[in-house]
Structure formats: structure tokens, C-alpha cells
Amino acid sequence: MSLLPTATVATIARYVGQQVTLAGWVYHKTEKGKLIFILLRDGSGTIQCVTFKKNVSEATFATAQALTQESSCRITGSVRADERAPGGYELDVTEIELIGSSHEYPITPKEHGVEFLMEHRHLWVRSAKQHAILRIRAEVIAAAQEWLNEQGFVRFDTPILTATAAEGTTNLFATDYFDLGKAYLAQTGQLYVEAGMMAFGRVYCFGPTFRAEKSKTRRHLTEFWMIEPEVAFADHEDNMRLQEQFVSAIVARVLDRRREDLKVLERDTTLLEQVIPPFPRITYDQALELIANHQGEVEGADPLPWGEDFGAPHETLIASKFDRPVFVERFPSAVKAFYMQPDPNRPEVALCADLLAPEGYGEIIGGSQRIHDLTLLEQRIREHGLRREDYEWYLDLRRYGTVPHSGFGMGIERVVAWITGTRHIRETIPFPRQLYRIYP
RNA sequence: UCCCCAAUAGCUCAACGGUAGAGCAGCUGACUGUUAAUCAGCGGGUUCCUGGUUCGAAUCCAGGUUGGGGAGCCA
Structure with a gap:
């Protein structure tokens, strides 16, 4: 029956x-x-x-x-x-x-504190607002994948267990890997997805990534989901155009299909309706000027000398000057990953861009044109103090039919936080993993 | 790792040096249009832990634990 x-x-x-x-x-x-x-x-x-x-x-x-x-x-x-x-x-x-039956269900219609709700996350997901947020998360993921598929991208899954640090700098979760020593949980699929790009032209990977950073803010999780497209023969400009179309398509689909959920969340959708290409673009240098000209508007957003990376308050200040997501491009190479292509007219900056969400939701995309020249890539690996033998396979991609190429990574949780107007990222994933929380 | 804040009933909070309380949840009863219903009643406490000050500590002090907010780093 x-x-x-x-x-x-x-x-x-x-x-x-x-x-x-x-x-x-x-x-x-x-x-x-x-x-x-x-x-x-x-x-x-x-x-x-x-x-x-x-x-x-x-x-x-x-x-x-x-x-x-x-x-x-x-x-x-x-x-x-x-x-x-x-x-x-x-x-x-x-x-x-x-x-x-259900006796004394812990989450009552009255108010609860954060700690209590997080301890009962397995039940909290039944509540109307959490339900709406997680439904929109599912919609964002479906929209992202389907849009890329329609554009001829091939999903190319990258490993979660990896032998080395892809970007070398941030902290990684380590685990024992039989007789081969330590394995690390992937913090990005970036390097592997470049191998896929050389095979299929346009690819993306999508899955959880892990950062053992001791970050304790509303924008950070130790386990978060990232979608990373990579395109052969695409330069920095092509990359930004792809990103603005991608993000706009996702926002438009959520507005189209999940309006009821946005209503449950009392999300003001007028700003979301404006998310259409092209997005404003400013250079790192212009961003420094903007920060200097608006000193004191956002606490902690103090002027920076050239070469310093932005903090969260700086991103909030920059984003507050635009009604749509804004690209900040051409950062100093020194503060960015080793594989980013230098600007041919100005080698001290990289052909990269961060996409900052409006309303203080922070960086949702980081992307760049990648170095396609073997000699330059070898030099950068040396300069960053990385072990060359770990990157031989990656260097092979420049030995056998290298092409200029570009790609980016978009953090799903931050995008969902922005679209849903959720202040804290922990509510945008069913079971958030944070510095001091791994239960339930 | 650093800075700030908090911890009292199942939950959200009050009491701020002098007998530990309310609302909600639970239980009992009334009600044919409720939207977090309303009304009447009942039960519910190691005041986070350890030590100190005091005639007396939930309250003041010290240390610890747990949690929250933020910085750095990042998506």
C-alpha cells in the first residue's frame, strides 16, 4: 500500500x-x-x-x-x-x-537564539525562511549549471583529495593517504579544470571546497561550494563578459521562478531587477582613489598604499557606490595567485577581476586570465616558492598546445546570501561547517 | 591568532548585593474562522564551571569553558 x-x-x-x-x-x-x-x-x-x-x-x-x-x-x-x-x-x-507523533518540538513559533537554532539545524531547515533560502540555493545551482550547459560547457569534475596546495598560500585540511603521505582537501578545482579546458574548450567544475582558515565572520565557511568555469582562447575581457552574463542569468531565473520564496524572505527585489549587463568596472588603482575620496564613510575602510589588498570594509565601501555588482580589475600581481597573466602594458598588475556584490555581500567571484607561456609560469612557480615537481603535470598543459585562457570561481553561498538578503552565510547551506561548529 | 560581548526554567528574557520571576512551549479545561488565537488553571531551576570578596553573591572580582560579533585571510 x-x-x-x-x-x-x-x-x-x-x-x-x-x-x-x-x-x-x-x-x-x-x-x-x-x-x-x-x-x-x-x-x-x-x-x-x-x-x-x-x-x-x-x-x-x-x-x-x-x-x-x-x-x-x-x-x-x-x-x-x-x-x-x-x-x-x-x-x-x-x-x-x-x-x-512529535512531542515537544524544540523550535517553537517564538524567537530563538543563534546557538540554539544552529544546534537544531537538522530541524531548523523545516522553518519557512530557511526553507525559502535553501530552495533558492537549489535554484541558483540549477540555473548556473543549466546556463553553462546551454552555452556549450562540459561539466568536468575535479578531485577533492589532492596531493598539494593549488594556490599554496591558504591553510588546507590534511588527512593521511595510505603510503603516499598526506592528502589535502581541495580549496579549488582551478588547476585541474584547466586540463579539462584543454580537452573540451569550455568546462566547469562544481563541488565543495575546503579552507582551513581561522576565519570567524558572517562571510566564511570552512566548507563551501564553488562553480568554476574555464574557457580556452578567452582573454580577460571575454572572461568579464561571461561573468556578467552568467550572474545576470542566475538572478533573472531566481526572480522568475522563486518570487514567492523571496517574498517569504521579505527581500526587496528592486536592486535585483537592475542586475543586467554590462556591470560597472573599475581598476584597482581607481578603487584606491575611491577609497581615499570616501574616507570615513565605512568603518575600517582606511586609505591603502598601492600594493595592499583590500579588506572587507574596503569591499563594502566600493560596492556601496554602485547599484549593480562591480568588477575591480587589474590587482597588483604580488597579492594574487601565481598563475595569473600579467597585463602586457603594465606587468606589475594581473589580468584579473573580483566581482563584488552590492549591499555589502562581498566578493562573489574571483577570476583571471591564466599564464599560458611555459617559461613565465615556471618563473612564477619559483618566485612563489612552490615545489616545481608538484606542478609538472600543470606545466605540461603549457607544453602541449598551450592557448590563452581564462576562468573564474563563484562562491555559491555568497551568491545565495546576496540574492536572498541573508546576512549570515551559515543559513545558505544546509549544514554549515565553521571554525567552531561541525555538529549537526 | 587578536579585539569586543554574552551565559538565569525546554526556548526568549527579567531580577543587578537581601525569599529566582514573566511570556512562549508542555499538561488540564472552555470556545464554529483561527493566522505567533483568546481565556482560566497546573507542573517546571546545580542562575555555565572553579575559586575569591561579603553577615549575605544570579548580581562584585579572578581564572576557565562554551557561544556570538568583528579583524586578518579569502569565495
Whole structure:
């Protein structure tokens, strides 16, 4: 016997006047004597189920009375449009079957603190706002992959266990790898995806990446998901054009398909509607000037000497001057990764760009044109103090049919935080991994 | 690693040197249109830990633990 429902809340409008069976969990219940309102949550939405004592058996009414928050049940009744009901439709209940009881569900309709909610993350994901955020996360991921697929990109999965640090600088999680010594959890798929690019022309990798940085801010996780496209024969300008089209397409799809979720989150969508190409671009040098000219506007955004990288307050200040995501391009090579192509007219800066989200959500993309010349790449590996033997395979990519190429990495959680207006990144992934949290 | 803040009932908080309290949640009862219903009643405490000051400490002091916010680093 199947327990599957005959309808879902999301599609309930089709069933007006019909008898259906829904299956889900009790989100909320109000008793008024011989009348009981059950707000049923089935994953696709919530609907009010009205139980009148005279319409149901004694057993069903007793079941309705016994239902508690998050009890699971199957409810049968007829669908009716009613303007008094939240959502516009409600179910006139004829039968209720309790599946799983729920005693003293910890997350009540009242307020809770961050620590408590994080300890109960496995239950918190049932709550309306968390549900909306995670649905939009799923939409962002689907939109990103489908858009790239339509543009002729091939998904090319890169390893999570790696032998060396791809970028050499940040801290890595280490684990024992049999007789081969230490393995490290990947902090990027970048180097491997370049091998794929040489095979397929346009590729991307998508998966979790790991950074053992002791960062304790609302923009950081130790495990986060990144999508990294890489394109052969593409230069720095092509790269930025691709990024602005990519980001705009994702935002447009969320606005198109997840407007109800944005409403649940009370997200002001007017700024999102403006996210259309081209995005403003400023150089690192112009950004320094901007910072100097707006001294004191953002705490901590003090003027910097040429050659210093921005801090979070500087990014917030820069982004606040634009109504769309803004590219900051051509950073000093010294503060960027070893594989970035120098500007031919000005070798001390790299052909790279960071894309800063509006409203203080920080850097959502980092990208660059890559060095395609073997000799220059060898020199950079030396200058960065990296072990050449670890990069022989990567150097091979420059030995056998090298081409100018570019790519970028977009952090899914930061994009979701920005689109949903979620202040802290920990709510944009089902189970966040942070410096002081690995449970649940 | 550094700086700042917090910890009291299941949850959110109050009491700020003198008998530890409220709302919500739970339980009992009333109610045919509730949206975090309302009303009446009941149960619920190692005040994070260790030490100190004091006639007396949830309250003041020291150290620790746990958590939160931020910096650096980064997506």
C-alpha cells in the first residue's frame, strides 16, 4: 500500500472541488472548540486544513486534537478556494491518519537564539525562511549549471583529495593517504579544470571546497561550494563578459521562478531587477582613489598604499557606490595567485577581476586570465616558492598546445546570501561547517 | 591568532548585593474562522564551571569553558 499523497500543496489549485489526500507535517495548529485549524506543510508549501467536529468521525476528531507541531500525517478532504485561508485554498477535512507523533518540538513559533537554532539545524531547515533560502540555493545551482550547459560547457569534475596546495598560500585540511603521505582537501578545482579546458574548450567544475582558515565572520565557511568555469582562447575581457552574463542569468531565473520564496524572505527585489549587463568596472588603482575620496564613510575602510589588498570594509565601501555588482580589475600581481597573466602594458598588475556584490555581500567571484607561456609560469612557480615537481603535470598543459585562457570561481553561498538578503552565510547551506561548529 | 560581548526554567528574557520571576512551549479545561488565537488553571531551576570578596553573591572580582560579533585571510 502506498502512502504517497494524491496531491501536493504547490499544485492544489488544480484540485478545487475534488477529494485529495495530502501527506506532510503539522506546521501550526489552532483549536477553537469544535473547529480545528491545521496548517499542513508538505515540502511544496503549506495549506490550512479545517476540521469541523460534525464533518468527521469521533476518531478523526480525536486524532486532530492530538496532533502537535511537526507530527506527520495524511489528511484527506476536499479542496476549496477561500479568501479567509492563507494561500487562498483550504482543505475541508474528512479523515486524518497520524503517521509519526512529535512531542515537544524544540523550535517553537517564538524567537530563538543563534546557538540554539544552529544546534537544531537538522530541524531548523523545516522553518519557512530557511526553507525559502535553501530552495533558492537549489535554484541558483540549477540555473548556473543549466546556463553553462546551454552555452556549450562540459561539466568536468575535479578531485577533492589532492596531493598539494593549488594556490599554496591558504591553510588546507590534511588527512593521511595510505603510503603516499598526506592528502589535502581541495580549496579549488582551478588547476585541474584547466586540463579539462584543454580537452573540451569550455568546462566547469562544481563541488565543495575546503579552507582551513581561522576565519570567524558572517562571510566564511570552512566548507563551501564553488562553480568554476574555464574557457580556452578567452582573454580577460571575454572572461568579464561571461561573468556578467552568467550572474545576470542566475538572478533573472531566481526572480522568475522563486518570487514567492523571496517574498517569504521579505527581500526587496528592486536592486535585483537592475542586475543586467554590462556591470560597472573599475581598476584597482581607481578603487584606491575611491577609497581615499570616501574616507570615513565605512568603518575600517582606511586609505591603502598601492600594493595592499583590500579588506572587507574596503569591499563594502566600493560596492556601496554602485547599484549593480562591480568588477575591480587589474590587482597588483604580488597579492594574487601565481598563475595569473600579467597585463602586457603594465606587468606589475594581473589580468584579473573580483566581482563584488552590492549591499555589502562581498566578493562573489574571483577570476583571471591564466599564464599560458611555459617559461613565465615556471618563473612564477619559483618566485612563489612552490615545489616545481608538484606542478609538472600543470606545466605540461603549457607544453602541449598551450592557448590563452581564462576562468573564474563563484562562491555559491555568497551568491545565495546576496540574492536572498541573508546576512549570515551559515543559513545558505544546509549544514554549515565553521571554525567552531561541525555538529549537526 | 587578536579585539569586543554574552551565559538565569525546554526556548526568549527579567531580577543587578537581601525569599529566582514573566511570556512562549508542555499538561488540564472552555470556545464554529483561527493566522505567533483568546481565556482560566497546573507542573517546571546545580542562575555555565572553579575559586575569591561579603553577615549575605544570579548580581562584585579572578581564572576557565562554551557561544556570538568583528579583524586578518579569502569565495
